[in-house]
Amino acid sequence: MKGVDHARRQILAWGAAMAGVAIAPGITLFDLAHGRPPSEPASRTKRWGMLVDVNRCSADCNACVVACDRENGLPTAKTATSAQWIRKVELKDIRGATKSLPMMCQHCAEPPCVDVCPTGASFKRADGIVLVDRHTCIGCRYCMMACPYKARSFVHEPVSDQKPDVPRGKGCVESCTLCVHRIDRDQLPACVEACAASGHHAILFGDLNDPGSEISKRIAAVATRQVRADLKLDTGVRYQGI
């Protein structure tokens, strides 16, 4: 009996050790508690960002889009005017090679949408997430015109059955929130989780300000690009392999 107990303990110990090992870059089964308590405001010391490895992104996969729609309660049956926070884009280079990548709000450090907003509804949170305060948004859509990434959508129709964490309604502009409600709970954005679950592991999420974070190390090690870097918006979403 004694031997059996020892073996069980050994297996349990291995299980615990394995759970701590990274199952993918930036993703571990559990993490040491590092999140802020709900009573604490978002910190300027962090800057949340994402790195998309385009070589790992598959043209026939839209798991990130589906996950985004589900997480944020967006309509799944798309019409010409329905809101879209993340979309798959096909890139074709001059030799005819195509690449597929997800495009969403790039969470710029110098966001043009914030510059043009007449009411202050479009704003950048301390930790770099660009958001719309729907309480102040008047639906003028200046931000949609200012955004070079076409990341924002206007809600044209009345909305019902919203998610409690993601209030949204007719007459406001909205875009990717980087799943701010999940980040505040120390969870990954829905698209990142879905991409990993689909086996592609193309999106890496992390703190761009922390030189020790997985995303900062990758950006330091490999060639990454910002889309429309010429605009000097210093985007929080970076791409590798384009």
Next chain:
Amino acid sequence: MSRARSPAGSVCRRWVVLVALLAVAVPAQADAPSGARASRVPQPTVAATAAGSCVEDTAFMRRNHMELIRHQRDLTVHEGIRTTRHSLANCVNCHADPKTGRVTGSKDAFCEGCHSYAAVKLDCFECHADRAQAATATGSAR
């Protein structure tokens, strides 16, 4: 003409009117249901079965709930503070109608019942979820 009448007669008339008014008012008071404040206008009915007490005193909440929610909304949207004590989701989770699970949609629903009674426009739920969903909050009130 009344101007020609003596002052003593006028005072007597006033007393008669006062006594008559009291005679009508006192039985009406006595008829009021026990527990409810005596009122000559119908009160709103709300189907609220929240166990325990609200996050603040009831009288305070009746007058000031909108200030608490508005303050919390700015903290949450702009700073990411997600305490649940004064959050709208916390209100909805406790005060939803046990039958429908909602705080709007009928005259008996907690929010809509009172707001339609007071003729105050209620536009929170054009964007916010009006259904109780206990699992969405980050946990107990912190």
